[in-house]
Amino acid sequence: MPEFVPEDRANREKFKQNRLNSKLKERLGYSGIYSQRNYQQFFEQLSSLEQEKLLQEFKIAYYQIITDYFNDENLINEQIDRFVETAFFVNLPVDKVVKIHMELVDDLSRKLKLEGIQPDFLSDYRLALIDVIAHLGEMYRSVVKETCLISNLAS
Numbered sequence: 001m002p003e004f005v006p007e008d009r010a011n012r013e014k015f016k017q018n019r020l021n022s023k024l025k026e027r028l029g030y031s032g033i034y035s036q037r038n039y040q041q042f043f044e045q046l047s048s049l050e051q052e053k054l055l056q057e058f059k060i061a062y063y064q065i066i067t068d069y070f071n072d073e074n075l076i077n078e079q080i081d082r083f084v085e086t087a088f089f090v091n092l093p094v095d096k097v098v099k100i101h102m103e104l105v106d107d108l109s110r111k112l113k114l115e116g117i118q119p120d121f122l123s124d125y126r127l128a129l130i131d132v133i134a135h136l137g138e139m140y141r142s143v144v145k146e147t148c149l150i151s152n153l154a155s
Contacts, residue, residue, distance in 0.1 A: 042091040054090065055100070058083070062100050062132075066108075069128045084135040094133060101129045 043051060065079050087097065109119040 037089055037091070041089065043093065043096070044091070046090075055096065058087070058092070058096070059100050059104065061086075062097075063104055065132070066104060066125055066128055069125060080132055080135055083132060084139060087136055088139040092136075094136060097132060097136065098129065101125075101132075 039045065043054065046054065061079070061083050065076065065083060068076050068079060086092075105122050105125060109122055112119040112122075
């Protein structure tokens, strides 16, 4: 029995994506996180004001990661997972994460110097940055891998 394929382009593309997701689910046991991302909510699609607001939210979340980083491993893993998942779904460029980290560490360094405290230990917080980038890199890598799988299934 032939499949019904919609005639208009938008519905046809959605139909193809749903069909590919079904095939992925059948073959691999999951439908893939990539298909859950909404291009219209990507960072680069947002207005300047929306980008600034979103970056401010990321700064607050990252500050929490930094302040808790060497305390509770379970808590920090949850915080990093939430941060990375949010960054992934809005397609936040990695350089923005690095910039957030650098600005936060520079700010903390200035405050510590004003209080007469040597900020040398702040270099240890590079581990937090590495941790976040590693998680985010894995998420983006899975998109590339899944995109290749989808392309192969479509062929």
